[in-house]
Amino acid sequence: MRASDLLVECLEREGVEHVFGVPGEEMEDLLFSLRDSGVSFVPVRHEQGAAFMADVHGRLTGNAGVCLSTLGPGATNLLTGVADAHLDKSPLVAITAQGGLERLHKESHQALDVVGLFAPVTKWNTQLSDPNIVHESVRKAFKLAQYEKPGATHLELPEDVAAEETETQPLPHRERVGYGVPDEASLARVEDLLAAAERPLLVAGNGAVRTGAAAELRDLVAATDLPVVSTYSGKGAVSDADEHSLMTLDSGAHEEAKSALAEADLVITVGYDIAEHDPAEWGLGDAGVVHVDSEPAEVYEAYTPDVEVVADIGETLCALTEWFEAVDRTFDADWFADRREHIVEDVSGEPADEAPFTVEGVLPALRGAMADEDVLISDVGSHKMAIAQNFPTYEPNTCIISNGLASMGIAVPGGLAADLAVDGNVVAATGDGGFLMNAAELETATRVGCGYTVVVFVDDDYGLISEKQEANTGESFGTGLTNPDLVAFAESFGIDGYRPETADELRDALDDAVGSDMALIAVSVA
Structure with a gap:
C-alpha cells in the first residue's frame, strides 16, 4: 500500500x-x-x-x-x-x-x-x-x-x-499506560496533616475531570464534609448543587471562594496545575498544601506543596477516603456554609423582567434550559469570566472553557465537535468578537448535519479588554466593533435565528432552540 x-x-x-x-x-x-x-x-x-x-x-x-x-x-x-x-x-x-x-x-x-x-x-x-x-x-x-x-x-x-509504497502494517492498538498507586510514606504525611487540620479545603483542577476521578472526589467529599472549590477547567468535578461546592475560585460577588482559601488551614489540590489559576492570588498564608496529581508540581514561589502525592489521582482519593472512614473523622461544615449560601444567592438571582440584559442575568435562564448532562462550550471574553464564575455545573466535562491559552474563536467549531461527540444537547456561548472569528463553521455544521445552539452576547466591543483598560486608565481605545444583522446572518445558513428583547422572549427562545436543530440567539447585553 x-x-x-x-x-x-x-x-x-x-x-x-x-x-x-x-x-x-x-x-x-x-x-x-x-x-x-x-x-x-x-x-x-x-x-x-x-x-x-x-x-x-x-x-x-x-x-x-x-x-x-x-x-x-x-x-x-x-x-x-x-x-x-x-x-x-x-x-x-x-x-x-x-x-x-x-x-x-x-x-x-x-x-x-x-x-x-x-x-x-x-x-x-x-x-x-x-x-x-x-x-x-x-x-x-x-x-x-x-x-x-x-x-x-x-x-x-x-x-x-x-x-511511496510500503509493506509495513499498522501496529496493534494498546491500552493506555496507567499510573500506579500512591506510596505509603506520602499518604502517611497527608494523613498527619489532615489529622491536625480543622479547616481543610479541596481545590479541584482539570486533572480531576480529565482522569475520570470525579466519582472518587465526590466520595471523599461525602465521607468528610470537606468544601471544594474548582478551577475553570475543574467545573463539575463536584456538582455545584452539592452543599460542599463553593463553585470556582473567583465565584461570589465578594470572592467568597478565595476568602475560604485564605481561612483554610490545609489546602489539597486535586489534578491542578498552575496554568489553570495563579496561586499567588489565593492568599494561602500559613496553610499547608498537598498536591495530588499525576505529575509533580511546577516550581513556583507561590505554590510550594508540603507533600506531593504523584500517582493515579483516583487511587489517591480512594486511599484518603478509606483512611477517613477508618478513623471515623469528619469536619465541621459551619465555617464555609455562609459562604456557600452567598455564592448560591449571587449565581441564581434573576434580574427584573424590564432590566437590560447582562451576561450574568442571562445565565440562570440558560442553565434552566439545559439538562445537567448537556454541554456548554464557552468562547473567551468577558462572558467567559461570567460563565466560569456564575454558571452552575453539575457533571464533569459539561462546561468546556479555553483556559490555558484562552483563545477566542473556539465556541462555534467546538460546538460542532461536541455535538458529534456527546449524546446530550450542546450550547456554544460566545461574544460577538469571538463569534465572527470562526462563524464560517456554521456552514460546516449545517453541512455535516449538526444540531446545537449558538448564543451570541452582542455588545459591539471587545468588552473584556475595554473593562481592563477602563479599570487601569478610566477610558478605552481600539476595542469598538460593528456587527452584521446576526439573525439574518444565521438565516442565510438556513439556521433559525432569535433576537429576544424581554426576559420572556429569552426564555422562550432558549426553550425552542436548545435540543432542536441548529439555532442562533443574539442577545444584546449592557
Whole structure:
C-alpha cells in the first residue's frame, strides 16, 4: 500500500472516527486514502476551526482528536488550536502535508520548518520522512497525546513520501499506560496533616475531570464534609448543587471562594496545575498544601506543596477516603456554609423582567434550559469570566472553557465537535468578537448535519479588554466593533435565528432552540 493508505489504516486502528481539516494539493494521496476508509473527513472553512474541533473532541472523549492541514499557511493556521489543546491538556494529533523532500533543503514555495514551528506547542512531533516509519510514528503520536498529562502531537507527511509504497502494517492498538498507586510514606504525611487540620479545603483542577476521578472526589467529599472549590477547567468535578461546592475560585460577588482559601488551614489540590489559576492570588498564608496529581508540581514561589502525592489521582482519593472512614473523622461544615449560601444567592438571582440584559442575568435562564448532562462550550471574553464564575455545573466535562491559552474563536467549531461527540444537547456561548472569528463553521455544521445552539452576547466591543483598560486608565481605545444583522446572518445558513428583547422572549427562545436543530440567539447585553 501507499504510505498514505498505511497512515489512514493506523488512524482506523486508533479508533479515529473524524478528521477535521482543509484540503490542499500536497495531501492529495492522503485525502483519497481517507475517502476509501472508515474515517470521515470533515472539510471545514478554516484550519483554526479544524484544530479547535479536534481540541474539544479530545477534551470531551479523552481520545485524541485529529486535525489536518496542508503545508505553509494551512499549517500556521492550525497552530493556534493545537496550542490551545496543548495548554488545556487535551489529547490531539495534528497532521500536516509538506512539499516533496527533494525541495526542502532550499527556499521553496510555501515551505516552512513546520516541525520546528510546532515544537513549542506539542509533546512530540516529527516528519514522516520514510514510508516505513509511519506505523511506529502514528502509534507514538497517539500514545503520547493521550498519556497523562495529555496534549498535542504532530506528524508531517511530505507529498512524495505519501505516494511511496510500503509493506509495513499498522501496529496493534494498546491500552493506555496507567499510573500506579500512591506510596505509603506520602499518604502517611497527608494523613498527619489532615489529622491536625480543622479547616481543610479541596481545590479541584482539570486533572480531576480529565482522569475520570470525579466519582472518587465526590466520595471523599461525602465521607468528610470537606468544601471544594474548582478551577475553570475543574467545573463539575463536584456538582455545584452539592452543599460542599463553593463553585470556582473567583465565584461570589465578594470572592467568597478565595476568602475560604485564605481561612483554610490545609489546602489539597486535586489534578491542578498552575496554568489553570495563579496561586499567588489565593492568599494561602500559613496553610499547608498537598498536591495530588499525576505529575509533580511546577516550581513556583507561590505554590510550594508540603507533600506531593504523584500517582493515579483516583487511587489517591480512594486511599484518603478509606483512611477517613477508618478513623471515623469528619469536619465541621459551619465555617464555609455562609459562604456557600452567598455564592448560591449571587449565581441564581434573576434580574427584573424590564432590566437590560447582562451576561450574568442571562445565565440562570440558560442553565434552566439545559439538562445537567448537556454541554456548554464557552468562547473567551468577558462572558467567559461570567460563565466560569456564575454558571452552575453539575457533571464533569459539561462546561468546556479555553483556559490555558484562552483563545477566542473556539465556541462555534467546538460546538460542532461536541455535538458529534456527546449524546446530550450542546450550547456554544460566545461574544460577538469571538463569534465572527470562526462563524464560517456554521456552514460546516449545517453541512455535516449538526444540531446545537449558538448564543451570541452582542455588545459591539471587545468588552473584556475595554473593562481592563477602563479599570487601569478610566477610558478605552481600539476595542469598538460593528456587527452584521446576526439573525439574518444565521438565516442565510438556513439556521433559525432569535433576537429576544424581554426576559420572556429569552426564555422562550432558549426553550425552542436548545435540543432542536441548529439555532442562533443574539442577545444584546449592557
